[in-house]
Amino acid sequence: MKLLCDENIKTSILNLLGQEGHDITRVQSALEIGFDDEDIIEHCRSNDRVLTNDEDFFAFDHHSGILYLDEQATPPRTVATAIRNIDRHLPEDVLRTTVVHVPNGWK
Numbered sequence: 001m002k003l004l005c006d007e008n009i010k011t012s013i014l015n016l017l018g019q020e021g022h023d024i025t026r027v028q029s030a031l032e033i034g035f036d037d038e039d040i041i042e043h044c045r046s047n048d049r050v051l052t053n054d055e056d057f058f059a060f061d062h063h064s065g066i067l068y069l070d071e072q073a074t075p076p077r078t079v080a081t082a083i084r085n086i087d088r089h090l091p092e093d094v095l096r097t098t099v100v101h102v103p104n105g106w107k
Contacts, residue, residue: 001023001049001083001086001087002022002025002047002048003023003025003048003049003050003051003067003083004025004026004027004030004040004044004047004048004049004050004051005017005024005025005026005027005051005052006027006040006050006051006052006053006057007026007028008052008053008054008072009051009053010072010076012076013069013079013080014026015076016076016077016079016080017080017083020080020084022083023048025047025048027040030043030047031043037057038060041057041060041062041063044063044064044065045062045063045064047064048064049065049066049095049096050063050065050066050067051083051102052066052067052068052069053068053069053070053071053072057099058099063097064096065095065097065098065100066099066100067083067086067100067102068099068100068101068102069102070101070102070103070104074102074103078103078107079102079103081106081107082102082103082104082106082107083106085107086100086106
């Protein structure tokens, strides 16, 4: 799964997802300084899905799929397991138009 991780996502989660084979890009690496949520969503429309714990992303009608981390303190292994299950069970076309809460039942 391709993911663009918002600046609020812990490095330990990014590292584990990368080790598990997910294509991970950090917002800070993909966009220039001064980016806002609209810039992130636009980049994701063209390239990736976003992993965030920022509820502001829910306001956008068109996105490429949002994985919303319910709780910042969720252990990295739980996040990785949930994302693996989401990737396995939700078709790509469903993911492109959906906000999925992680882990929230995907453990």
